Amino acid sequence: MPLVTARYACQPDRSRGRRVDEPSGAGRSAFQRDRDRIIHSTAFRRLKHKTQVFAAPEGDHYRTRLTHSLEVAQIARSVARTLALDEDLTETLALAHDLGHPPFGHAGERVLAGCMADYGGFDHNVQSLKLVTALEHRYAAFDGLNLSWESLEGLVKHNGPLAAADCHPAILELDREMDFHLSMQASAEAQIASLADDIAYNAHDIDDGLRAGLIETEQLNDLALVGDLMREVRGAWPGLEPARFIHETIRRLISAMIRDLTEVTEARIGALAPSSADDIRAAGQAVAAFSAGMAADIGTIKQFLFAHMYRHPRVMRAMASAEHVLKSLFERYMYRPADLPFDWRLGTGAGRNGELAEQVCNFIAGMTDNFAIREYERLFDERPEFS
Secondary structure, three states: OOOOOOOOOOOHHHOOOEOOOOOOOOOOOHHHHHHHHHHOOHHHHHHHHOEOOOOHHHOOOOOEHHHHHHHHHHHHHHHHHHOOOOHHHHHHHHHHOOOOOOOOHHHHHHHHHHHOOOOOOOOHHHHHHHHHHHHOOOOOOOOOOOOEHHHHHHHHOOOOOOOHHHOOHHHHHHHHHHOOOOOOOOOHHHHHHHHHHHHHHHHHHHHHHHHHOOOOHHHHOOOOOHHHHHHHHHHHOOOOOHHHHHHHHHHHHHHHHHHHHHHHHHHHHHHHOOOOHHHHHHOOOOOOOOOHHHHHHHHHHHHHHHHHHHOOHHHHHHHHHHHHHHHHHHHHHHHOHHHOOHHHOOOOOOOHHHHHHHHHHHHHHOOOHHHHHHHHHHHHOOOOOOO
């Protein structure tokens, strides 16, 4: 039986449609269809071998972009159910939010942003949009996945409302066609998916950091929120083995953030009293939010992770190698386009350098960590060092 959603939820039977008209899917709502197309996409499968924090050779037991996306989807879907939002749309946006990440995490993004500085830049959120609107070549009738307006809106406004002057040309071009009302808020479903991302990576990066030995539990004793939860676990389960202790702390951390997000969002929705999804979009502020205290604690956790985990010497050495690999690949393909796979090569003509740079960028952004390493080995006859 379909779940009953609130009046302020996005309603799939009132979707604003798709770029290419399609008949309704039998037995599936518009948003369920979007979710299924994300899951079956090539870009989604590649997330299995794209780094979350660690480079590919680091080990098989840490989170990848795929496992992270699944965890974000679980959190987002749970919150959406509590708030009577459309779970399928929320899950779609959670699953799609990292599709555009290049290999080697933020190191890869830094490299591509630098390489593309003279050709329009690079941003993983824009790359996600390109994938679902153009770069996926699966369907006979259209390029991309032909997602609904509501799913595309959520991807465009992943970080909130946009000023046209600050938008990437790819967003402006799509907006001229579909009119996303860039200056307005995103749907409540999109807002929840975005904050579920914060919940997942803050909690799970602590988990991975502890398991990898990059941080020690003693360093967390005075960390906002985390230290109190650790003491709570020790009090309830004295002498608990380390693996269980870590998991019990992390699950309580996730629960605390979800509870805070749900309570604050319910209160904001109650004060706004929206009667439609458009009332959410027209609100002067986001309805989904953490409390001031929780937001401060999350900010402190992010600062801790940046200083002690993301900047850890082991991680920095691996990321330096990753940056070298991707920069070398970009320069090689620009200098020798024939080294690209045949179906990624471009002919000559006006504007060739810019077109080639975008083509090279799209090819590299779609690589997995392991494929990038193999391609580097093939072209340069040497194995990059990640330890």
